[in-house]
Amino acid sequence: MPKHTDDSAPSGDTLKELRLGRGLTQEQLAERAGTSLGVVKKLERGGTARMESYHALARALGVRTSRLFEPAGPHSSTRTDDDNIDLMPLRQALAPAVTFTGCLRVGSPDPEPDLTRLRATATDMGLAYRRDDYGRVAELLPSLVRAAHDAVDHFAGAPQHGEALRLRSNVLQMAGRYLTQVRAYDLAHTALRDAVQDAVHVDDKGAVAGAVYQLGWLLMRQGRLDEAEQVSIATADAVEPRIYQATGASLGAWGKLLVHASAAAARNNRDQEAREMLRLGRAAGVALGGGQAVEASSWGRFDWRTVAFQGIENQLVARRPDRVLGLSARLPAPKDKKERLFMRRHLLDVAQAHVMLRHLDEATGVLWSLRNETPEWLRHQRMAADTFRDIIRTSKRARLSPQHRDLAAFFGPE
Structure with missing residues (x-):
């Protein structure tokens, strides 16, 4: 990679x-x-x-x-x-060269696109992403994006056109999510922009919310914090459900957008706005009760813990490590591996807070556990590598421990 x-x-x-x-x-x-x-x-x-x-x-x-x-x-x-x-095959699929007659597509389209088969392949790719199997995702994406384009073109003017547009929006969202993860930001923006346009074309508010959620994540990684907050809030306003009549999916999409708006505001030193967005997001979590909303190919999972994790992350951004650890300690321990994976991004905040307080053994222990439990995901988390390098720079040890040597080999040179 x-x-x-x-x-x-x-x-x-x-x-x-x-x-x-x-x-x-x-x-x-x-x-x-x-x-x-x-x-x-x-x-x-x-x-x-x-x-x-x-x-x-x-x-x-x-x-x-x-x-x-x-x-x-x-x-x-x-x-x-x-x-x-x-990324050449994916770049050719997402941003093809343009000629006088339109986009230049690589390869020959199927004579009759099979939307059922394409949906099954998209589901397979979504599951691969959730398993952190990025090799499988990279293998499937180029041909799936091309097939989705071909389906939209083939069914233009036919009853299946709307279904093809929804499918392509879903595929492009997953492409944008993967490309943001591997930091191919401009290409990710192309995918997510087109995903939003497809979803708007068929008036699918849920798909719009999912694509904008991914776009907000991308914009934050690029430092475009004003835009990340604005697109998240504007879309949350547009898809806001009637709380006690809403489906889990609509609550999850709305809640995730509000959490992203809070994250962007906190990073932009707009603390009051960040708290207000979390207050609204908490309403979505309460409405779900003890349940969880899941949209694997789009915004992932949402429940009350999503809001709690973001509130703790905002404390880290404000450089309040004691608050991070105090609030984290109040959270219930994960019951199984699935719940542990759900909180893995939160655990990076905990590790960083330990470093800020010079609890270096505790920080190392968090990274070591994540290294063993979810290595492929951790490999793409710049925050994890930065936290480990902070541990080494702060440590007074004359020699590295076996754990430190293993993590150094894992993260590679700076």
């Missing part, structure tokens, strides 16, 4: 201008933000850092995190073509 880099980077000039406008030295800003002087110097020279560093600096400056991000020029460093080569 190729390495991918974020497509957005903050302007060093913007950071310097804001710092000087507040009469701060680089040392004073670093101290206020709880980060190192080296990070401030690096960013003002046009370098990059973790998103968490941008949050902390923006909070110290009293601005939205998005204020630090401005349109940048071409990359100053040379990038390889590895991602273009490895």
Whole structure:
């Protein structure tokens, strides 16, 4: 799997201008933000850092995190073509070349697309994604996307056209989800944009909500926090159900959008808005009772714990590790492996909070457990790798333990 880099980077000039406008030295800003002087110097020279560093600096400056991000020029460093080569079949399917007569499709379409077979293949791919079988997903996606395009074209004007559009929207959502996971952001945006358009065309609010949920996740990873919050809120308003008459699916879609809006607002130093979105999301969780809404190929799972996890994550963004651990301790222990997997992203927040409090053995233990339980997923979590490197940098050990050596080999060089 190729390495991918974020497509957005903050302007060093913007950071310097804001710092000087507040009469701060680089040392004073670093101290206020709880980060190192080296990070401030690096960013003002046009370098990059973790998103968490941008949050902390923006909070110290009293601005939205998005204020630090401005349109940048071409990359100053040379990038390889590895991602273009490895993703070539999927790139050809999602963003085909265009000629005078339309899109240039690779391969010959089936004479009569079989929508039942395509739905079964899409279901298989969704299950593979849930199992973290990204190799299987990468294998299925290009041909499935092409087949979905062919089906939409074949049934144009026929009664099956709406069904074909719904199927393609579903396939494109899964493509966008996978591509965001492997950090092929521009290609993911193409897939999700087209998924939204297909869902709107057939007036499927549930599919629109699912595609926008994925888009919000992508926008947050790119640092486009204002847009992530806005698209999530606008779509949540459009699909808001009547709480006590709603289906589980509609409650789940609405709740997940509100949770994403809260995540974006928290990262953008809009704490009041983040709390308000969580309050609304909690209503969706309460309406589900002890149940769980699941949409495997779209927004995943939602229940009251989804809201609780996001509230804890917001505390981490605000650099309150004691609150993270205190709130996490109140959650019921997972009853089985399935529940443990549901909370794995939350466990990365717990590990990071332990590092912030210098509980390095506890943080290592969390990563070690995830390494054994869900290695393929963990391999693509940049936060996990960053947390491990924080452990090593903070540790006073003269020699690495066997666990540390195993994790170092797993995450690879920085």
